[in-house]
Amino acid sequence: MILSRWFSKRTLAAAVAVxxxxxxxxxxxxxxTCNSPYIAKLIKGQEDYVYVWALGVEGLxxxxxxxxxxxxxxxxxxxxxxxxxxxAGSRGEAHHMGFTDDRRFIWAGGLAEAKxxxxxxxxxxxxxxxxxxxxxxxxKTGYLGPHTYYAMPGRMLIQALSNTxxxxxxxxxxxxxxxxEFIASYPMPTDGGGDGYGYDLAVNAKKNVLLTSSFTGxxxxxxxxxxxxxxxxxxxxxGSTMVIWDLKAMKPKQxxxxxxAPLEIRWSLNPKDNWAVxxxxxxxxxxxxxxDGKGAWQAKEVATIGDPAKIPLPVDISITRDGKGLWVNTFxxxxxxxxxxxxxxxxxxxxxxxxxxxxxxxxxxxxxKRVYITSSLLANWDKGGDDNEQFLRxxxxxxxxxKPTFEVDFTKEKLGRAHHMKLGSKALRTAAAR
Amino acid sequence: xxxxxxxxxxxxALLAWLAWAPAASGHDAERPPGLDFDPPRPxxxxxxxxxxxxxxxxxxVDGRARRLSGFTRDRVTLLGFIYTSCVDPDGCPLASxxxxxxxxxxxxxxxLRGRVxxxxxSFDPARDSPAVMRRYAGSRVSDDGGVPWYxxxxxxxxxxxxxxxxxxxxxxxxxxxxxxxPRRELSHVLKVFLIDPAGFxxxxxxxxxxxxxxxxxxxxxxxxxxxxxxxxxxxxxx
Numbered sequence: 001m002i003l004s005r006w007f008s009k010r011t012l013a014a015a016v017a018v019x020x021x022x023x024x025x026x027x028x029x030x031x032x033t034c035n036s037p038y039i040a041k042l043i044k045g046q047e048d049y050v051y052v053w054a055l056g057v058e059g060l061x062x063x064x065x066x067x068x069x070x071x072x073x074x075x076x077x078x079x080x081x082x083x084x085x086x087x088a089g090s091r092g093e094a095h096h097m098g099f100t101d102d103r104r105f106i107w108a109g110g111l112a113e114a115k116x117x118x119x120x121x122x123x124x125x126x127x128x129x130x131x132x133x134x135x136x137x138x139x140k141t142g143y144l145g146p147h148t149y150y151a152m153p154g155r156m157l158i159q160a161l162s163n164t165x166x167x168x169x170x171x172x173x174x175x176x177x178x179x180x181e182f183i184a185s186y187p188m189p190t191d192g193g194g195d196g197y198g199y200d201l202a203v204n205a206k207k208n209v210l211l212t213s214s215f216t217g218x219x220x221x222x223x224x225x226x227x228x229x230x231x232x233x234x235x236x237x238x239g240s241t242m243v244i245w246d247l248k249a250m251k252p253k254q255x256x257x258x259x260x261a262p263l264e265i266r267w268s269l270n271p272k273d274n275w276a277v278x279x280x281x282x283x284x285x286x287x288x289x290x291x292d293g294k295g296a297w298q299a300k301e302v303a304t305i306g307d308p309a310k311i312p313l314p315v316d317i318s319i320t321r322d323g324k325g326l327w328v329n330t331f332x333x334x335x336x337x338x339x340x341x342x343x344x345x346x347x348x349x350x351x352x353x354x355x356x357x358x359x360x361x362x363x364x365x366x367x368x369k370r371v372y373i374t375s376s377l378l379a380n381w382d383k384g385g386d387d388n389e390q391f392l393r394x395x396x397x398x399x400x401x402x403k404p405t406f407e408v409d410f411t412k413e414k415l416g417r418a419h420h421m422k423l424g425s426k427a428l429r430t431a432a433a434r
Numbered sequence: 435x436x437x438x439x440x441x442x443x444x445x446x447a448l449l450a451w452l453a454w455a456p457a458a459s460g461h462d463a464e465r466p467p468g469l470d471f472d473p474p475r476p477x478x479x480x481x482x483x484x485x486x487x488x489x490x491x492x493x494x495v496d497g498r499a500r501r502l503s504g505f506t507r508d509r510v511t512l513l514g515f516i517y518t519s520c521v522d523p524d525g526c527p528l529a530s531x532x533x534x535x536x537x538x539x540x541x542x543x544x545x546l547r548g549r550v551x552x553x554x555x556s557f558d559p560a561r562d563s564p565a566v567m568r569r570y571a572g573s574r575v576s577d578d579g580g581v582p583w584y585x586x587x588x589x590x591x592x593x594x595x596x597x598x599x600x601x602x603x604x605x606x607x608x609x610x611x612x613x614x615x616p617r618r619e620l621s622h623v624l625k626v627f628l629i630d631p632a633g634f635x636x637x638x639x640x641x642x643x644x645x646x647x648x649x650x651x652x653x654x655x656x657x658x659x660x661x662x663x664x665x666x667x668x669x670x671x672x
Contacts, residue, residue, distance in 0.1 A: 101602075154625070154635075177485045205640075207470060207471055246479075248474055430604060
């Protein structure tokens with residue numbers, strides 16, 4: 001029943017006209033090719049685990065958000081099975097997570113709160129353990145809804161989505177040390193064309209550039225999607241900018257106009273490249289961010305994802321390690337698309353497949369041969385009834401076809417709504433000599 | 435005025451540095467990697483307190499035990515973990531090249547001389563004894579009035595590990611396939627720490643930002659902050 005549950009096509013069309021698009025998304029940095037450049041221990045062989053950060057569902061299991069470990073090594077007896085889960089003890093709209101630079105800990109949080117959970121994944125990578133809870137984000141910064149967790153040397157840079165004052169989209173970034181102690185905050189710019197909104201962040205270290213994108217605030221992302229879309233004023237409160245920051249100084253340098261809620265940011269990992277892509281959720285467009293001939297950064301619309309009039313709603317993207325390909329998941333039509341990025345100025349879709357009734361996050365292994373997909377966008381934005389599939393699905397990719405390899409039904413397993421993924425390995429076990 | 439003083443001293447020293455002349459120490463004529471951006475000007479940004487620099491027992495090249503805090507207070511300190519057998523070009527050798535490039539430049543700047551020290555600390559006590567560290571240091575350790583550069587190690591893994599853990603420089607173990615026993619695999623993840631005179635870590639460099647230009651700017655930023663001086667003027671830098 002896709003959109004009909006929330007609003008009529010006419011209503012939707014009006015909303016699209018008002019906001020140059022439709023609804024919006026919620027996702028973030030995901031897979032092995034999309035980690036912070038300060039994370040040195042990339043898994044370049046077969047990963048053993050996929051960690052899934054799942055939203056709790058009332059009445060399902062303990063109802064709390066939880067970090068779930070799924071065995072994804074085909075040589076393992078428990079391949080494709082849940083082998084562990086650890087509860088956060090509360091339900092706070094679990095959303096995204098990120099490794100510390102030493103890849104010993106995962107920081108994970110929820111959009112409904114300002115709490116950050118720290119899981120030890122090094123002592124026993126199969127069995128993450130909740131070892132710390134950071135609760136001072138709101139007090140220190142006034143920010144709400146920590147979203148992206150981006151490793152810096154010895155620190156974690158966190159992009160929030162909202163604020164505690166009006167729960168709108170004006171927000172900022174917070175910097176903590178790896179012990180979980182607050183260091184500093186950096187508000188998103190509200191001058192020079194800035195809208196103050198935040199979503200994802202990603203670093204191009206060789207150019208000293210931090211790039212940020214923009215989504216919307218608590219007041220929108222915690223409302224039922226249908227209500228938001230019918231509310232013309234609410235629909236105006238989505239981000240339409242990306243910001244180029246001086247990374248070293250942590251100062252905004254340039255605001256780029258990117259209408260339609262630009263979400264995930266992926267820098268090409270090819271050392272010769274100097275560009276990033278993003279997908280604007282509301283307009284269903286791929287944008288390229290790169291410097292012009294004079295060195296000034298520019299944002300340029302370079303491709304369309306599906307038929308924007310049908311609101312495919314691109315939510316997560318995943319770039320191949322050579323910067324030549326891009327996976328795009330569109331929530332509404334449940335499709336996984338592949339774009340040839342050989343010419344980033346003109347990406348071309350070369351493949352698509354329906355991978356679920358609703359799909360959100362997409363992650364790939366370093367070699368690109370394995371692709372993982374989850375289902376949940378936001379608790380109040382997921383579909384209803386039979387369309388509300390909640391899963392982690394594994395696929396093999398041979399360059400031509402996505403072939404299903406395993407599936408975990410998160411509802412049947414009483415785990416909740418499957419959202420963000422990170423890859424794990426037995427080889428990353430750390431035992432300190434004491 | 436730190437800015438003017440450094441600017442004047444740089445008139446000679448920085449010309450060589452900016453041209454990437456090999457370090458005067460003669461230890462490593464290989465140039466540090468290039469920098470693909472202009473770093474922000476000293477004093478135009480804030481280096482926040484990341485955390486207090488950890489403390490513990492270390493050994494100097496003379497074999498005497500001392501507190502590490504004796505090497506991380508009262509001056510701006512640049513501290514890097516290395517192990518002498520490291521060959522990863524993006525690891526310990528890079529840190530040594532950058533330190534080698536910085537030492538003569540700092541020594542040539544009167545405003546920096548006496549305010550900065552370099553510390554190289556081994557995280558391989560099993561192999562890097564004080565004697566090995568002395569050989570590794572070579573002529574870098576001298577009393578010629580240049581930048582003090584200390585080469586330290588620890589007595590054992592037991593004394594080392596709390597330091598390493600507290601700094602966030604982790605060490606991993608792997609299994610020796612021939613014996614099946616755990617063996618230490620030393621981490622090649624490069625981290626160098628900039629510590630202010632009060633003993634707080636103010637910057638942590640990975641290989642990306644570990645460059646003489648950025649480090650010197652950061653040192654000057656800390657010294658400007660200490661003196662309460664404003665951003666260095668363009669004129670002061672020339």
